[in-house]
Amino acid sequence: MSQDLPTTSYALLGLLSFGDDLSGYELKQRADRTLRFYWVSPAMSQVYTELARLTKLGLVRAREDTTAPTRSTRRFQITAAGRRDLQRWLSSATVEFPALKHPIALRLLMGHLAGPETSVTLLEDYLGLLAERRAELQAVRDSLIVDPHSPVDRFRYPRMVADWGLDYYESERAMVVELIRRVAATDT
Amino acid sequence: MSQDLPTTSYALLGLLSFGDDLSGYELKQRADRTLRFYWVSPAMSQVYTELARLTKLGLVRAREDTTAPTRSTRRFQITAAGRRDLQRWLSSATVEFPALKHPIALRLLMGHLAGPETSVTLLEDYLGLLAERRAELQAVRDSLIVDPHSPVDRFRYPRMVADWGLDYYESERAMVVELIRRVAATDT
DNA sequence: TGTAGCATGTAAGCCGTTACATGATTGA
């Protein structure tokens, strides 16, 4: 009966659509491994809030793990209704253009205040961050091997998305190198 | 005296650091032409809220345009303190990694639910949006010509940022074309 | 024995949005 949820809800629901059921804690970990690179990694508290909402809407179902005494681990799985809703969202929602918040580009814009040296340093620092990120995503990509137990290749699409990200990081790296050259060529 | 403002405040302040004074309305327009592509374009209401805050902090100053009778146009200019504060922010703040919210990548991740046809359509639609955006940014880039009245080239850095964006759009286009190929190669 | 990781949640608050409210000026 859900009309329109925030995109992050569908994102988390989507992470539960790969066939396994996860605790809130595990869902957060999966978000950190995938969602983080092209959406957001929601805070733990939001993951639990979101799971509560999705449960109330009947899009996920909790399976209480009653082995533990006090605070039990609740594992969530997507319901048939949830899968339907996700499918509807995937085909119906109008596609928005990606939103980029790029602090480095923002700072470079004000290069006339910072000066060429500071701007070059900024870009060089960014190159470092970029290499780190790239390595993290590469590790994720490497773990997305063809699942031998699955009849269909579950990770086919996640692999494509990861490759997309890696390609993006590479093109950023190349352009930042070029920008450093251009800034350094400024006569002071 | 400002300790730490949200980044958008500094972004708007930065737009006022190019030498001319702007009304809230004009500042919004400038944000739409520049900031939009790699930060956010704040809502009109926020531009005015932000200008009020920056004024209270002494980082911008309003010059009342008393020619009009009732609702006068207030034009804002950056103060010396504002310029100092921006410079401090530019050199001190730790650089955060860019945050990307990419609804298309998010949807592609769930390609196993949507199916290859829907996924291809999604990517093709994105290609259209991308071309539009590219054209918009190209128009902005073309308007950033060397200012003959300015002793230093005011738009040198904005040009670099615009070129950066154009390069990004081009690399996205190429990768999306490749992704369409890969999705289409799926056996159904 | 104590710390890191697993595990779940509530409360307060920030940043920004949309909706609402108002009015002047310019040109078709």
Add this chain to the structure above:
DNA sequence: TCAATCATGTAACGGCTTACATGCTACA
């Protein structure tokens, strides 16, 4: 004269964060 654009603001609220609160389990 009517619509579009210029122009300025307030109110309500949404989405997400950080800070806080709690407790178990495994291992060094």
